[in-house]
Amino acid sequence: MYSIAGIALSHHYKRQKSYSMNADEVMHLIQRYTDHTASAEEIALLESWYAERAAGGEQPLFSAEGEETDRLLADRFLAMKSRSLADIMSIPIPQKTIQMQPRKSYARWAVVAASLFFTFFSGLYFYRELIQDPLAEVHIAPADAETVLTLGDGRQILLEEASTGGLAKEAGITVTKNAEGTLVYKAAGAGAASTYHTVETHKGGGQVLVLQDGSKVYLNASSSLKFPPTFAAKGKRRVELMGEAYFEVAKDPAHPFMVSSKGQELQVLGTHFNLSAYPEDGAVKTTLLEGSVEVFPIGDAQGKAGFGQGRKGLLLKPGQQSVVTSSAAQLVNANVEEAVAWKNGYFRFNDEPIESVMKKIARWYDIEVDYAGAPTNEGLSGTISRFTDISDVLRMLEKTKVVHFKVEGRRVTVMK
């Protein structure tokens, strides 16, 4: 049976120039193959060899020693099969839910996330349709990350270009960039600078910082964090956020941690939370994963949602989210996974309005968004890696059948 297939296929063989190689060269070739850097011709040659070898030729696989041996051998293989299955199934499956205490580094998450292809969960779940895909020609990768650190004296450092190691030394601190790209502030010697540093990310970017008190901040794309390189010995630890960040605040009850952002102030003792406060978004959302935070809406000029100077805040419990707009402030039960998906390398939408979805996408890919006609009222759901091409993201959204996209250059038009 196989030989028939073999003969039939052999007609398709193409003859090319021949190579003569030694063992070392073959090793390098395989290396290139496994690194995905081999040429198309090399790949074709190696895979052709592999297929031919797999077909086996004259090689006998089993010695002809009779039925009894065959039976024993088959039993041995089947025992391996069961043992192997039991081994695999004894491994606990990682859950989809977010770990409450993230341990891995941002960079490693990114690698893991990038290696995961394409996940998509929603009420409407369709396999990729190969026929008629206008997005097939669209290739927009996440924008080039560009993150700028501005020091107290106004000097600016482009973090992607900075080499690993010490970046700056100021009164009382050292700033280093570690192997994973995290910016680490450490107290060194006496003295405290009374200046501020700012880290600003752009589209497609992100930055992890460890502040001098040990608090860790994961800054999302198109965001900036202003903070003192050393926190004052007395009083509160104050930082300012524009955009979105996930905070893991080091516990220090004597020095409450304050985050000022658009529309609100927030006070914590030691906790994990996500704060999304982009200027273009209507609402400022604080999502608590662990510990406790208190949110103080600032309110608009008329003080509609303001809590005045008497300052009675919204106290969040883990799993809750505060939503602060210029006219209202409320507590809701949070979709925690959705709130921190960005940090884990995903876009995650759960019945989300198309405008909000497109804002998130536009902060990551360098695109402009247009709407043809009134956008749909239906919410969109889906999860996909942030490290994929924009066409994958748009294709996923199109599967919901409530939106379609037209892409011209960097302009994405949303259609019904």
Next chain:
Amino acid sequence: MSEYKNLPDQELIGLLSENTGPVFNEVYNRYWSQLFLHVRRMLGDDELAKDIVQEVFTNIWERSPDFSISTSLSSYLYTAVRNRVFNEIKQQKVKSVHLQDIAAFFSRGQYEADEALRYQQLKSAIELEISKMPEKMREIFELSRHQYLSHKQIAALMNISEHTVRTQVQRALRLLRQKIDLPVPTLFFLAHLLK
């Protein structure tokens, strides 16, 4: 458990996140034998073959909450296994015979330029592997592919001891034997279950 037996691969994979244990079990049963025999042919080492196939399945198991592929399941499995075999060859865990063989193949300079056809060749080589076994061995293998679950598998899935599973199966068999004349293949299957 048998409700998954007749599902095509695509649908099966779609159910993996929902009902991980039984669905994974079916995927494993469907593909283990041919993958194992294929890697065994390529590397000539039973344990190594077992380990490589185990790695590929472990990867699916660990990713089962989000597992999704853009190709067919067989294509995913065959190429995953091929990459690992190349890795083994590279790490010279296998005799350098392969290196010479590749060099010789290259000097002949004949290759299939069409990726789809190359893949078809690999696919038929892997899928015909079982048919190339000696008859008795193949019988046992085929049986295991079409059987539902082994004691160990049932025990693992239901979180009960293997002993309990065995007792239950024996009891059921005794009942069956009293009531009906079983056709030979079924007896073979049941006997295998009792091993």
